[in-house]
Amino acid sequence: MDPLNLYSVDYFVGGTVAGGYVDYGVDEPLHRRNAVDRLRRVADAGLEPPGRLVEIGAGYAFFLDEARRLGWEIAGTDISSYARARAAQLHIDLAAELVEVPGPADVLAAFQVLEHIVDPFAALASGVELVRRGGLVIVETWDRGHWMARALGRRWQQVSPPAVIHLFTAAGVEHLAARVGLVDVVIRATPKYVSLGAVAGQVATDRPRLKPPLERLRSSKLGRRSIKYGFGDLVTLTAHKA
Numbered sequence: 001m002d003p004l005n006l007y008s009v010d011y012f013v014g015g016t017v018a019g020g021y022v023d024y025g026v027d028e029p030l031h032r033r034n035a036v037d038r039l040r041r042v043a044d045a046g047l048e049p050p051g052r053l054v055e056i057g058a059g060y061a062f063f064l065d066e067a068r069r070l071g072w073e074i075a076g077t078d079i080s081s082y083a084r085a086r087a088a089q090l091h092i093d094l095a096a097e098l099v100e101v102p103g104p105a106d107v108l109a110a111f112q113v114l115e116h117i118v119d120p121f122a123a124l125a126s127g128v129e130l131v132r133r134g135g136l137v138i139v140e141t142w143d144r145g146h147w148m149a150r151a152l153g154r155r156w157q158q159v160s161p162p163a164v165i166h167l168f169t170a171a172g173v174e175h176l177a178a179r180v181g182l183v184d185v186v187i188r189a190t191p192k193y194v195s196l197g198a199v200a201g202q203v204a205t206d207r208p209r210l211k212p213p214l215e216r217l218r219s220s221k222l223g224r225r226s227i228k229y230g231f232g233d234l235v236t237l238t239a240h241k242a
Contacts, residue, residue: 003118006162007080012060019160025060025086030193030226035063037192038138038236039070042107045186045238047136051106056127057113058094061087068092075101098123103130111140114173115158115166125180131241137182139237140190145169146233158233170235182239191230 011020024031042048049071058064058076060083068074077095078084084094095101108127114120128137142158143149144167149156158164168176170187177185 003079009082019163027195030195031062032066034192035066045136047107053107054105055109059083061090061092064092065090098126104132105130106135108137114141115164120166128180133241135241137239141168141173143170143233143235148231148233173237177239181242183242185239187235187237189232190234190236191228193226194229196225
């Protein structure tokens with residue numbers, strides 16, 4: 001499937017695309033909470049504003065907006081015209097492709113995006129070219145080598161083609177980082193906050209018989225409750241450009 005067609009409004013709203021969302025925007029408070037945690041990891045790795053931060057696959061640009069609040073100069077990309085339009089509501093103009101983003105950057109960020117890209121090596125290499133020497137690269141992705149991924153097999157929640165094209169192991173993403181010239185690589189398990197409604201929506205996409213009760217949960221007050229996902233199969237890599 002053409003990615004330009006895949007990442008339309010239907011990916012972000014409606015819950016009809018495997019791996020997509022029932023309503024990405026309704027969980028904005030949680031996306032911003034996760035963004036603050038991600039910016040804390042950037043600071044822990046030794047990078048703080050002022051400086052320039054570029055994000056690949058920025059979506060609605062909640063992370064970039066939180067970075068801007070801290071004093072970062074921001075830029076980002078997203079292949080989805082719908083996501084770019086939503087980001088524009090925050091007065092953030094995302095580029096469609098990385099070649100449209102000028103350098104240099106102090107930080108390059110890619111959160112749960114490399115697994116969606118046809119050639120993740122080329123995308124990461126292009127991003128690293130923008131980064132100044134000694135700058136930081138932070139990548140968040142899923143670890144298919146984790147015990148839960150191995151135990152669940154095809155039932156693991158990240159097995160969701162055509163949206164997810166690649167599934168990495170922690171060792172695999174470390175090797176990818178080394179190939180593009182990154183050093184001081186650190187990989188840690190990463191928790192994140194999700195809503196019960198978002199979880200119910202993703203489960204309902206693959207299980208039609210459960211769709212009615214799960215949709216009731218999604219639209220209920222309980223569905224807006226957040227939970228901390230921390231099983232360890234989501235990991236964050238931080239590294240510096242040599």
